[in-house]
Amino acid sequence: MRFSPGLLCCLFLLCLGAAAGQEGQERTVRRDENLPASNPYTSAADVAKGHQYFLGHCAQCHGPEGEGGRGVNLTTGRYRHGGSDRELFLTVRRGVPGTEMPGTHLSQEEVWRIIAYVRRLGQAGAEEKAAGDAQAGRLLYEGKGGCPACHAVNGRGGTLGPDLTQIGLRRALRFLRESLVDPGASIAPEYRAATVVTLQGSTIRGVVLNQDDYSIQLRDLGGELRSFLKNEVREVQIQKESLMPSYRAAFSETELNDLVAYLNSLRGEP
Amino acid sequence: MCGVLLATGAVWGEDSVPYTRLLRADQEPGNWLMYSGNYRGYRYSALDQIDAGNVGRLRLQWIYQMKTTHHVETTPLVVDGILYATRPPNDVVAIDTRTGRTFWTYHHPVPEDVHACCGQVNRGLAILDGRLFMSTVDARLIALDARSGRLLWEAVQADYRAGYAGTAAPLAVKDKVIAGIAGGEYGIRGFVDACDAATGRRVWRFYTIPGPDDPHFGTWEGDSWKTGGGSTWTTGSFDPELNLIYWGTGNPGPDWNDEHRAGDNLFTDSMVALDADTGKLKWYFQYTPHDTHDWDATQVPVLADLMFAGRQRKLLLHPNRNGFYYVFDRRTGEYLLSRPYVRQTWAKGIDARGRPIPLPNTSPTEAGVPVWPGSDGGLNWFSPSYNPKTGLLYVPVREKGEIYFKVEAVYRPGMSFGGGGGKENPADPGHGVILAMRPQTGEILWRHRMQTAPWSGVLSTAGGLVFGSTMEGQFFALDARTGNDLWHFPANDVSFANPISYLSHGRQQVAIAIGDVLMAFGLD
Numbered sequence: 001m002r003f004s005p006g007l008l009c010c011l012f013l014l015c016l017g018a019a020a021g022q023e024g025q026e027r028t029v030r031r032d033e034n035l036p037a038s039n040p041y042t043s044a045a046d047v048a049k050g051h052q053y054f055l056g057h058c059a060q061c062h063g064p065e066g067e068g069g070r071g072v073n074l075t076t077g078r079y080r081h082g083g084s085d086r087e088l089f090l091t092v093r094r095g096v097p098g099t100e101m102p103g104t105h106l107s108q109e110e111v112w113r114i115i116a117y118v119r120r121l122g123q124a125g126a127e128e129k130a131a132g133d134a135q136a137g138r139l140l141y142e143g144k145g146g147c148p149a150c151h152a153v154n155g156r157g158g159t160l161g162p163d164l165t166q167i168g169l170r171r172a173l174r175f176l177r178e179s180l181v182d183p184g185a186s187i188a189p190e191y192r193a194a195t196v197v198t199l200q201g202s203t204i205r206g207v208v209l210n211q212d213d214y215s216i217q218l219r220d221l222g223g224e225l226r227s228f229l230k231n232e233v234r235e236v237q238i239q240k241e242s243l244m245p246s247y248r249a250a251f252s253e254t255e256l257n258d259l260v261a262y263l264n265s266l267r268g269e270p
Numbered sequence: 271m272c273g274v275l276l277a278t279g280a281v282w283g284e285d286s287v288p289y290t291r292l293l294r295a296d297q298e299p300g301n302w303l304m305y306s307g308n309y310r311g312y313r314y315s316a317l318d319q320i321d322a323g324n325v326g327r328l329r330l331q332w333i334y335q336m337k338t339t340h341h342v343e344t345t346p347l348v349v350d351g352i353l354y355a356t357r358p359p360n361d362v363v364a365i366d367t368r369t370g371r372t373f374w375t376y377h378h379p380v381p382e383d384v385h386a387c388c389g390q391v392n393r394g395l396a397i398l399d400g401r402l403f404m405s406t407v408d409a410r411l412i413a414l415d416a417r418s419g420r421l422l423w424e425a426v427q428a429d430y431r432a433g434y435a436g437t438a439a440p441l442a443v444k445d446k447v448i449a450g451i452a453g454g455e456y457g458i459r460g461f462v463d464a465c466d467a468a469t470g471r472r473v474w475r476f477y478t479i480p481g482p483d484d485p486h487f488g489t490w491e492g493d494s495w496k497t498g499g500g501s502t503w504t505t506g507s508f509d510p511e512l513n514l515i516y517w518g519t520g521n522p523g524p525d526w527n528d529e530h531r532a533g534d535n536l537f538t539d540s541m542v543a544l545d546a547d548t549g550k551l552k553w554y555f556q557y558t559p560h561d562t563h564d565w566d567a568t569q570v571p572v573l574a575d576l577m578f579a580g581r582q583r584k585l586l587l588h589p590n591r592n593g594f595y596y597v598f599d600r601r602t603g604e605y606l607l608s609r610p611y612v613r614q615t616w617a618k619g620i621d622a623r624g625r626p627i628p629l630p631n632t633s634p635t636e637a638g639v640p641v642w643p644g645s646d647g648g649l650n651w652f653s654p655s656y657n658p659k660t661g662l663l664y665v666p667v668r669e670k671g672e673i674y675f676k677v678e679a680v681y682r683p684g685m686s687f688g689g690g691g692g693k694e695n696p697a698d699p700g701h702g703v704i705l706a707m708r709p710q711t712g713e714i715l716w717r718h719r720m721q722t723a724p725w726s727g728v729l730s731t732a733g734g735l736v737f738g739s740t741m742e743g744q745f746f747a748l749d750a751r752t753g754n755d756l757w758h759f760p761a762n763d764v765s766f767a768n769p770i771s772y773l774s775h776g777r778q779q780v781a782i783a784i785g786d787v788l789m790a791f792g793l794d
Contacts, residue, residue: 080377080379082379082382083379087382098337152420155420155422159415159417159418159420163420209372209373209374210371210372210373211371212371214369215366215368215369215371217366217369217371217372217373219373219417219418223417223418224417225352225364225366225373225374225417227351227366227368227369227371227373229368229369
């Protein structure tokens, strides 16, 4: 199974790449020679320094708390471009070609310290101790709360809301609590809600998966993927409220604590 | 070692695309439900909105830009207006066929140390019961929820560090996913796997290189079978009535140097017919015994029921990479016919049982020997198309020889184990042809010549058209009866893919990937 044009093309691209990016490439390579596989700079002091660098070099896109903006949310603990220390290093060093994510000329030490901080961002809730009873919270989650209708944990449950398998690592207690009582307070861009009213007058609600000036793509409340041309519907409303109901009234203070404790205990594999 | 890494519960749209829909794929031409369009390997669309009269007005409707430097070899699936495509190396996207906008994207992280022979390519997906299935270049088979793009399970097929890679679209059959493996240039031992579609658990494995406990053992010198290749990197076909899966196997290893593998080297370069439930071998046919030219038999098997020599028969049609076109009775594997369809200089002929009679001095040497066809065929992995309306088989072919040479081959896990290769022959730059063939005889009715030997398959339609793409990225439509060139679109980049057709909001579209752009055409 071999095809020579393929091989030729690859070689060709390599040569082109070498010619075009030679200088920068070489410098990068020399500077990062003997890159260790895991981060040698992970002390509290390193994280603190990393935080400072992050605010200076990264926050304008990724947000001061890593919550995302022009850049992706870095608090999820999941990395499309690879989650090993080495991979994170290379992502930050080289940037993500073809996107806004730039590479950086910071020193190796500085990059490692930023990685230490980025890791901490990805584990926002990891070190806190919750007050409630996680076991009781689990029963509420699966029973009265009806949360699995919209959320998955370890692969079980709906996909209208975010996967909660690792939510305990990703989110601080304060944030978890806020998610329950005031879900609209912070909605990740990929979970923005919209309502489409068709010319016949029927209403479709769902999560906005994609949109441009001429069309909008939704996951409706039943989980179906839907696409609408904007000039073929009566109205498209992007909502400020979350599709998730507020549980402020539905749960007592103790119940909320229990739920938060349960969410905080979720630290499994994604 | 088919360890399931993640096995999870419910899928959202479990009721969508059940097996019964796959069985009747021909009856819903508005969708493209599997790699070849149906289980018979036809790559034919019964849609006829676009025809010889209006194809001149075909217009680009949308494009999807993949932003990759890998070859895009994907055949998308389309289900009820949503197109699912793989994006190299192993991402999956769900796209609205009306606007080209994405619903979701799934990213499979590929380890840094994957070195697949022929690029980190992927040829597509299978779908069943709301789950999408993909083979990955790090030799896994994975399942996604088609509605959300969420990972459902992930099964390790083999160790990618030993050269195993998944590149072919799997085939969903009953409650199973059938998946092959690539790596024939790395001394792998090939197999076809069937995994449970719901959980990823392996149900059976058929080794394409028989082991010591198999009655077909003993066609390899010494231990050479252990690194014998026999990859299975193109999607097979399925006959539900006979309950047989037909899958082509790849070259023996080392490809070009046969010094240490005397014997026929079963089941390399073969067609194998496997029981769909058990993976047991029903019959096999080896096209090129003891191959030294890298002539993988991994062309899509076409299953057609036709009058043959005065009798209605269940046939298997196969334009093989070795330059000969073959016809079999697919119940029994009985060899019925062969005939060269490109220039060939290596065989005096094929004997009555289908075994080639090789000519002397056609095996690779240190200095090099010119032979036709080249290592890449003939036909390669890209698809032919059988059109039941015209009754013709359309085959995109590489008319091209190569100078075959050999070098020493030493097996080291994960290192290439080719032992030679094919060099360009300066006396023959080669060219491409789309040919229309009468499948019962191999007689060629028309030829459409192309400047360069192609890497793209063809689609034929009930609208009387054959769609294909040149190596320069001209996407074209030919008249299926005459081969007349009716329309072309200059996409202007290398083309390594197969076209498909489907309905979007009731209107026919034809889609293909050229360069790193997936493009869909339709009438306004």
